[in-house]
Amino acid sequence: MKKLLMTLSLLVYCGLGCLAQIQIKGTIKDEKKAPLEFVNIQLRNTDSTMVAGTTSNTKGYFELNDVRTGSYRLTISYVGYQTQEIELNEISQSRDLGDLILQEDAFSLNGVSVTASAQHSKVDRKIVYPSERQAKVSANGVELLQQLMLPRLQVDPINNTIKVPGDGEVQLRINGVKVTVQEIRALRPDEIIRVEYHDNPGLRYGNAEIVLDYIVRRPETGGNFGVDIMQSPHVGWGNYSANMKINHKKSEFSANFWGGPRNFHGMYRDNIEDFNLGNGTELHRYEKGIPSRLKLMQQWLNVAYNLQDNNKYQLNITLNYSGYNRPISRYKGQLINRSDETDYVDMLDDNNNNEHTPSLDIYYQRNLKKEQTLILNVVGTYNKSFSDRIYQESQGDEMLTDIRNKVYGKKYSLIGEGIYEKKLANGNRWGAGLRHTHAFSNNDYINGHNYHTQMQQGQTYLYAEFKGKSGKLDYMAGIGGTRSFYRQEGNVDLYQYYTFNPRLTLKYAFTDRSYLRLRAAISNEMPSLGDLSAVEQEIDSLQIQRGNPNLDAYLHYSGTLDGEWSKGLFYAYLSVTYNYKPNAIMDEKFVEGDKIIQTWDNQKNWQRIAPMAQLRFGPIADILQFSFSGGLNHFISNGNHYRHHYSNWWLDASLSANWKNFSLMYQVMTNQNWFSGETLSGGENIQAIQLNYKWKDLRVGAGMFNPFTNDYKVQQENWNQYASSKKANYIQESAQMFFLTLSYNFSFGRHYNSAEKKVHNEDSGSGVMRTGK
Structure with a gap:
């Protein structure tokens, strides 16, 4: 009986040890020893399974509580700084990691999971990195832009419009190529690396008030396909789009279609x-x-080849067609x-x-x-x-x-x-x-x-x-x-x-x-x-x-x-x-x-x-x-x-x-x-x-x-x-x-960063004097 009680006590002690509440804490600073706020901290198992996560406060301090004994990898990432990984082997008690110094790096998000949309301002533009949450809940590039809530922009994903207060022009681009809102809607959020928000466009953008440039990844092989349908069951109103992209070595073939029928009897x-x-x-x-x-019926078609x-x-080389028929x-x-x-x-x-x-x-x-x-x-x-x-x-x-x-x-x-x-x-x-x-x-x-x-x-x-x-x-x-x-x-x-x-x-x-x-x-x-x-x-x-x-x-x-x-x-x-x-x-x-x-x-x-x-x-x-x-x-x-x-x-x-x-x-x-x-x-x-x-x-x-x-x-x-x-x-x-x-999208193939086309011109005026009341 005495041996049995000793065995039970030993088991309870070991179980409590396994369930011991361990705290991991530290302070994130830059190379000048200034604290960095809202740094992304993730604690993962050795097989990369997510265990816990948090962000640093305004003083750069963070803490992870209720951590069980074991071996972990602590990942610290922040836009503009090199990602740091710390191995925590067989920890069995709380650890104070002290000051953790992050070194500056080029603005790249490869391999970094961002929990809050990060921004970096330059003289002519703002570089915005969508967060993991924003990309997850969005179905396309227009909805992602709505999630970013950038200054002065008015995004209406239902009517497919992106405007600014007044009559200013908003130019839309993908990797520097001037595109239409339909092409932005065809983008998958997970292929968007960042959005460059030019709120002070240079001279080569003409009279544009805002320029939005989506920097995206491009499949090296394979491609993607997607459809997006929006339809009212009781009104003659809908938006339909389909897009595809195929990549082979140095070449990329793409096609996009959008149609918007309207049929109202109460105008x-x-x-x-x-x-x-x-x-x-x-x-x-x-x-x-x-x-x-x-x-009326609006329709738009785009076929492109890129080498x-x-x-x-x-x-x-891009061939575009835009049609508008209002019988x-x-x-x-x-x-x-x-x-x-x-x-x-x-x-x-x-x-x-x-x-x-x-x-x-x-x-x-x-x-x-x-x-x-x-x-x-x-x-x-x-x-x-x-x-x-x-x-x-x-x-x-x-x-x-x-x-x-x-x-x-x-x-x-x-x-x-x-x-x-x-x-x-x-x-x-x-x-x-x-x-x-x-x-x-x-x-x-x-x-x-x-x-x-x-x-x-x-x-x-x-x-x-x-x-x-x-x-x-x-x-x-x-x-x-x-x-x-x-x-x-x-x-x-x-x-x-x-x-x-x-x-x-x-x-x-x-x-x-x-x-x-x-x-x-x-x-x-x-x-x-x-x-x-x-x-x-x-x-x-x-x-x-x-x-x-x-x-x-x-x-x-x-x-x-x-x-x-x-x-x-x-x-x-x-x-x-x-x-x-x-x-x-x-x-x-x-x-x-x-x-x-x-x-x-x-x-x-x-x-x-x-x-x-x-x-x-x-x-x-x-x-x-x-x-x-x-x-x-x-x-x-x-x-x-x-x-x-x-x-x-x-x-x-x-x-x-x-x-x-x-x-x-x-x-x-x-x-x-x-x-x-x-x-x-x-x-x-x-x-x-x-x-x-x-x-x-x-x-x-x-x-x-x-x-x-x-x-x-x-x-x-x-x-x-x-x-x-x-x-x-x-x-x-x-x-x-x-x-x-x-909305349904699927892709296949691996990805890499393609070169960015920096300019695109178009003429959309008809040259006709219109009349009416």
Whole structure:
């Protein structure tokens, strides 16, 4: 009995020893002995199985509790520093590892699992590394961008849009190649190494306000395939995409397709109009809309071949096709005299249009000795468009107004560019480039009169740029010169315009988590070929739209002061922007006989003052993250015969929650309106909620568009003294629109980092003057 009790006591003692609670702790510091916060610490078994993980606090301290006896490997990783591994053999008691020093390294994430999205700021861009959580819950590159919640960006994965407040251009690129949002949507999150967020793009990006460059891995052999479906079961609305990529040795073949059908039966508009013909004749009427139909199909196809030899050269050939077919866009209603509601006419405004745009892009990049790069790019584009508008006003069986405008358009364009870049010592860099764009348009306007226009337009742009650093001050200086010209058939004169385009950026970094930056630039803006057309088109019984072949190019002065600060889970960004456009091309209206003429002219000036702020908090417990952005757009529009002020407050808020394989996203965006000339163009006031479940390569989900509102509308106003209007466009199906999603992606083969194409050009304009109410 005594021996039995001793044996039991020995077993209990051994069991308690095996279950002893061991603590492992230490402090992470850099080479200057400064503490590093939010360093990723992982404790793994010798077979690499994950045991526990944590991050260092603001003092660099960490601790792992309740560790059992045994042998482990401690991995310490942090973006910008070399990963350190510590072998812990047969530990049986708590260990204090003391100060652990991490050495700086190049910014690479190979083999590092990041638990919180890491960022690194440069003078012209922010380098963002998605976290493991963000990549896991996202199905594609657009959803990953939404998870990153970057400053100023408004990401709508339901409608497939990426925008900034205002009318600024957002350029999307993959490994330096300019792409469409559909190609970003085709990206697998696990192949995305980082996102380079250029919020101060250099001169070679043209007038882009934001450039997003996804740096991705590329299979050396094998490839991948994926489909993405989003469909409403009760509304004619859907998004469908498919993509594939095959790699063999130095070659890569890829193809992408996206289609977006829309079929709504509840589209209508309400419109209040006031006319003053200047001779004492006035008309005040109200357009009361009747729900009618909108049907359209958008489609896009891309086929590409890429050849590269280790990092020596890269050849990329891409064939693109973009199609837009809107066979039905019908507004019906009654035009009611507000002074006598018994006095009304029936109105029909029926539009049918389509556009087809194929293009061929040939790109060659040669990496030379001594950190030099040469880039050549040629793009040819053909745009064929057709539009047919019928506008009628009737009273009973009597036709009072019957207008039909048909436009057949063809446009050809060629873009050629050469770029040279050279890396210097201490991270400095300089480069120069030459780009020429040439476009020809050939349009036929049939509206009771037959107009035939032939126009050409060109632009040559030469620039040079230098980036440098002095202590905590980063600077970027660029200088460019532009020669612009255009000519219309029948006009002997060739209009030429020369501009000087300097750009300067100064950025002072207080710490690696806070900076203050000043940006200033001068760019030029050209009139569109459509606005230059010497053509008249009737809008309704009282209004005529007329092009202006005497429009001049003009300059755009812009300046921005911005800064950011982050601490722990909190991030803040503040900015204020000022835009000034003297002689800006803006709309105007005037009376001619018994008609109102709507046209464009070089007005006195246009100005905008735009402060904004973004606050981001999270992720909390690697589960919850919030982002709130808001600001003001104040416009000053000084025309030759008018002066208007307009202010618009806006808000964009989003919430992201992730738990295990589930993810929830809720987003609210208020109207972001734009004012130019005498026209207020309204933005969308939308809400969206989506819940997804992801299992391996398959993800399913459900969501709702505008779940808590019934008043979705897009407003537009014109403040002209002779013909003012307040219009609101509605789509009834957009309220509580439920949809289902399914995404499936799989890949095969191993991966490596491919060379990055650094530039891509395109021409997406049709060159046609459009009309309508």
